[in-house]
Amino acid sequence: MIRNIQSATDLAPAYDLVVVGAGPAGLSAAIEASIHGLAVLLADENESPGGQIYRSVEHASVADLARMGPDYAAGRTLIERFRQQNLSYASRATVWSVGAADEEASDGVHPLEVGISLGGIARPIAAHRVIIATGALERPFPFPGWTMPGVMTAGAAQVLMKSSGLVPSGRTILAGTGPLLYLVASQLLRAGVSVVAVVDTTPVENWRLALPHMFAFATSPYAVKGLKLLLDVRRRAHVIRGVTAIEAVGSGQFNALKLRRGDKSLQIEGDLLLLHQGIAPNLNLALAAGCDYGWDEHLATFRPNVDLCGASSVQSVSIAGDAAGIVGAVAAALQGELAGLSAALNLNRIGQGCYQQRRNRLARKLARALRGRTFIERRFRPDKTFRVPEDGGTIVCRCEEITAGKLREVAALGVPGPNQMKAFTRCGMGPCQGRLCGLTAVELLAQCRGQSPGEAGYYRLRPPIKPVTLGELAALPHTEAAIVAVAGFAERAKDGALDINHGSHQ
Template identity: 85%
Template sequence: MIRSIQSATDLAPAYDVVVVGAGPAGLSAAIEASIHGLAVLLADENESPGGQIYRSVEHASDADLARMGPDYTAGRTLIERFRQGNLSYAPRATVWSVGPADEEVFDGAHPLEVGISLGGIARPIAAHRVILATGALERPFPFPGWTMPGVMAAGAAQILMKSSGLVPLGRTILAGTGPLLYLLASQLLRAGVSVTAVVDTTPVENWRSALPHLLGFATSPYALKGLKLLLEVHRRTRVIRGVTALEAAGSGQFGALRVHRGNKSRHIQGDLLLLHQGIAPNLNLTLAAGCDYAWDDRLAAFRPVVDGRGTSSVRGISIAGDAAGIVGAVASAHQGELAGLSAALNLNRIGHGAYEQRQNQFARKLALALRGRTFIEHRFRPGKTFRVPEDDGTIVCRCEEITAGKLREVAALDVPGLNQMKAFTRCGMGPCQGRLCGLTAVELLAQCRGVPAGEVGYYRLRPPIKPVPLGEFAALPYTDAAIVAVAGFLERASDGAPDANHGSHQ
């Protein structure tokens, strides 16, 4: 049965495989790797497994399941399989670094070291393989007024629904683009929320690029579900399409959304505005680990460079699910299975013949799950005006309150990349470490320089990628080399004299 770990002191010094993230990809990777007899640790920040898509599904009531829909309910089966597995599970754990192992600590037996904080204690642990299944983040949606009280991300509202059963009481407006916008609208309507309007900012011209991929979508699992979802929302609330600009208004608190459609505009009164314009891979841990990445113009985001098995450019690190590119829950699970299976092959726990047979099974299921994704990516690609604000007064970096105008001023100084812009403005230096501003800053700088976004690059990220108390770092196990680096000498326990081989105190 599964071993639940509540403190970093209970972690083993080393594992065959460490999986980061307990969404569909992470759960499936951990299950598959453990089936082949590997010592597996799954570390996740949440209190229970499921990730964002299956958050709190284990504890959901029948009413909750009916409101959230069958795709949410499907997570119970996966989590039940996980609970029956022979592996270790660390909930409420923060993974703040992944990198090459310290050979003095781990004797070179394991190539990777993972920094974990759990129960108020930080520990480095060793691993042969690391599978990053950190999921996705909602992309920034900057426009005038998006930071005022009463405006929040649609994903945050969904988290409150799933984890605490909380729903809005007042008039609620949803604005943006993407399937999640309509999914959340339907879930709120089923919960009895007063959804005043769904404001769709999907560019009309997207149909031109999406149309060649319509047949693949029509024969995919997404088609019928998507049609039912759209019909439900259209039947129960007002949907405004073709929106070209937005502005949130209010006196210290959101009170109305100004909606522009070309030269026409209207005000929609409301108490809460929920925003969403798609999701992008969560790159922070991936980049801090040194994995290569590239700009995906179809996603309008960076994504890690991986092969068909999820193998990254860093030896021993694989990436699965939405962390490697937005693929949805079902495809994420199959990518996790492939990553777990590859770990078993690399650690000689499965023969090549058996591996090929099982790999082909997973690949066929993955191909079916990915059918229709190309249409979705083209159809719901956010418009450039909503990705890069035209108004100079619009805040881009919420942590440091840096405006688009300030970034354009710095871009005019011919800064070559995002890290130089960060040095000039502190954009990306706040607690979110660029999660809420990175993509906007990339495209804004690329626009000012007249170059592709991929040429600008992303922030240079270093561990710890999440805040860790200084006391936990101070109490970390330390090596002889670390002592010498700080003190200049190594004190021997026998006589307290400095070790001549390590120099003397300066």
């Protein structure tokens, strides 16, 4: 049965496999690896398993399940399977680093070291393999007024619905593009929320890009679900399509959305504005671990380079689910199973023949689950005018309040990449560490330099990728090499002049 880990002091010093993230991919990876007898630790920041898609589904009422829909309710079955496994589960845990183990401390069997904080205590944990299943983040949506009170993301509203049963009480406007925009609108409408308008910013020309992939979409499970969803929202709310510009206005608080559609302007009054223009892989942990990545022009985002089973460019590190590319819950679970299966093979817990048979079955299921995704990617690709703000006064970096105009000024100085732009402006240095501004900043810089975002590259990320207190860091066990590196007394240490136990000179 599941062993619930409440404090970092209860963690074992080493595990066969550490899985980061308890969404569909992470849960499935942990289940698969546990079935084959691996010592597994699943670490997740949330209070209960499920990730964003299945958040709080274990505790959802009948009314909650009806409001959120059958895809949400399906998460209960996966979590029930997870609860029956023989593995360790650390909820409310922060994984802030994944990297090669210190040669001095390594036992030669566990090549990786994972930095985990839990219960106010930080610990380095040795691992033979790591599967990163950190999911996705909502794409930045910068435009004039997007940071004012009364404006939030559609995903945040969904979190409140799932975790606390909270729904907006006033006039609500949704704006942006992507399936989640309509899903949240439908869920709010079923909850009795006053949705006064759904403002769709999807570029009209996207149909031309998506049309060649229409047949695959029409024969996929997405087609019927998507059609029902669109019809439900259009029947119960005012949907405005073909919007080419928006601006949130209000005196200290959002009270209206200005929009432009062709040569016509319109203003819609409301109390809350919910924004969404797709999701992008949560890259920070994978990039800090040193995994190679590239720019996906069709998704308009960066994504790690992985193979069918999630193996990355870093030995023993795999990436599964939306953290490796947006695939949806069903495909993410299958990718998690493939990654867990590969971990079992690597540790000789399954024979090559059995592995190949199961791998082939999962690959076929994955191909079916991904059918139709290309159409969705092309159809709902957000327009560049909404990804890169034209207005110089629009804030790009919310943490440091850096505007698009300021970034363009720095780009004009000839900075060679986003890391140098970060040094000049602090854009990406705040608590979110670029999660809310990274894509926008890189695309803006690439635009100014006349190159692709892939040529510009992304931020250079280093651990810790999440805030860690000085108390936690001070309590970490330190090797002699680590102390020497920090203290800067390498030569004297070799001569025995440095007392590493007390950090003082003899």
